[in-house]
Amino acid sequence: MKYEELISQLCEVIKESENNAQLIYDSAEIIDSINTSLDIPLHKKEKIQNSLSDIYGLLQHQDLHRQKIERVVNFVCEKNNIDKSQYNLAPSAKNIDANDSEETLSDEELELLIKQMQS
Numbered sequence: 001m002k003y004e005e006l007i008s009q010l011c012e013v014i015k016e017s018e019n020n021a022q023l024i025y026d027s028a029e030i031i032d033s034i035n036t037s038l039d040i041p042l043h044k045k046e047k048i049q050n051s052l053s054d055i056y057g058l059l060q061h062q063d064l065h066r067q068k069i070e071r072v073v074n075f076v077c078e079k080n081n082i083d084k085s086q087y088n089l090a091p092s093a094k095n096i097d098a099n100d101s102e103e104t105l106s107d108e109e110l111e112l113l114i115k116q117m118q119s
Contacts, residue, residue, distance in 0.1 A: 003080050010073050011087050017066045028055045
């Protein structure tokens with residue numbers, strides 16, 4: 001598998017992830033709206049609200065993983081002189097540098113991720 005094919009596949013995963021996260025978020029917002037208008041005991045409303053809060057937390061966690069994938073794509077493009085403009089990458093996912101973020105990948109983790117995608 002060529003790097004360009006790998007990057008294309010990762011970009012598809014990123015886009016699917018973004019679309020699915022938006023659908024989940026929209027559904028959670030609908031549930032939240034319905035919950036506020038329901039005539040049920042307060043403890044049940046709070047239980048639903050806590051579940052919604054958990055959903056939002058999981059969405060944030062999922063978004064961190066999506067951002068890591070974007071960083072990998074950017075890193076592969078930069079290290080292999082691939083024009084990344086054709087992949088419509090987010091400007092926030094520029095590189096993998098321990099000085100820029102706490103959410104970084106080591107060289108070993110990055111290499112392992114690339115190898116997994118190639119197999």
